[in-house]
Amino acid sequence: MPVNPSHNFRSNKSANSQGSARLPIIGAAVLIATGAVLGISLNKKHHSTYGVSGQVLRVGYQKSGILNLTRTRGELDKKLAALGVKTEWISFPAGPQITEALAVGGIDAGWTGDAPVVFALATKSDIVYAANSAPDKDGLARAVIVKESSPIRQIYDLRGKRVAVQKGSGSHNLLVQALEKAGIPYTDIKPVYLAPVDGRAAFEGGSVDAWVIWDPFLAGEQKRLKTRSIADGKDTVTPGGFYLSTRKYARAHPDLLRALLAAAEDTTRWAQQNPHQAAEELAKQASLDVDSLETTIRRLHSPAVSFAEAGPVTDEVIAAQQKVADEFLRIGLLPQRVDARKGLLTAGEYTALRIPANGEASVKVGQIQKP
Secondary structure: OOOOOOOOOEOOOOOOOOOOOOOOOOOHHHHHHHHHHHOOOOOHHHOOOOOOOOOEEEEEEEOOOHHHHHHHHOHHHHHHHOOOOEEEEEEEOOHHHHHHHHHOOOOOEEEEEHHHHHHHHOOOOOEEEEEEEOOOOOOOOEEEEEEOOOOOOOHHHHOOOEEEEOOOOHHHHHHHHHHHHOOOOHHHOEEEEOOHHHHHHHHHHOOOOEEEEEOOHHHHHHHHOOEEEEEEOOOOOOOOEEEEEEHHHHHHOHHHHHHHHHHHHHHHHHHHHOHHHHHHHHHHHHOOOHHHHHHHHHHHOOOOOOOOOOEOOOHHHHHHHHHHHHHHHHOOOOOOOOOHHHHOOOHHHHHHOOEOOOOOOOOOHHHOOOO
């Protein structure tokens, strides 16, 4: 069923701008299928049981992301703890690992870019979009980079070259579309699928010729080395990113997901107003320098565009997501066509996730249901 494009995740229609909360920064059968598509595996330590009260919200986050800042600020934990709800925060290196964890029941919510959701929906995953966060407008948060001394000057020069990229990530989407626009078959390059930390080591060590990466890793590399960008995300078709959950959890606990969305929005606004302080907080967790993290925050959260809202999942968002899915099918990385609408909740279920006009997502003891 189509989602009304006018639906907003806040009851106050004046607060209707969408945006990215990203700081560039889903039993067994599903795990096997997802691992086969993405080439990753979930460590059992990410599984957890319900707390003493029988209630828990398990959130997957990336160390350089807004949800990590939400975690370190601790306000959501305090609010939910007062109601007997335990909050567990589990760190992952990138979006594909978060969607895998959702698929196998290791977490209840998380945030990723566009492509990880596509690969998850290619399996029997129960993952759903809880909210959308629009992409950065200038596309500088992700790029294909080479060393300044490299003879590679443009995308055309990637033929036969080794290109590091996190498989199934938003940056992978950038690479696929950049190659298509240049008329280069995906099979003409040599993709090397690496998580960000390993990709950086390979790029700096010279074992790959180019690296497709997102902020804050991109900002860090641009500061650390003399690099050139041969393509960025400016003209890439993308819906941005998504706050995610599972259909079962979203139906059972819309109140807890609503509280998480509200807390993430509050944190994003705080980061916009205090970019240096936010960068210092993230630097303690992310093994990245403060300057690179501050650059990330400033260029993703420019005054011209509000990225604070957890926005509605509109037909336009789904159309862009479908384009991403179809691109991965075209190059043979998906076993069958993925219907991007598969991850939608009903209009009524989205209404239950709407954040009140005052930004406070109220959670009452009587509203909390056992799973």
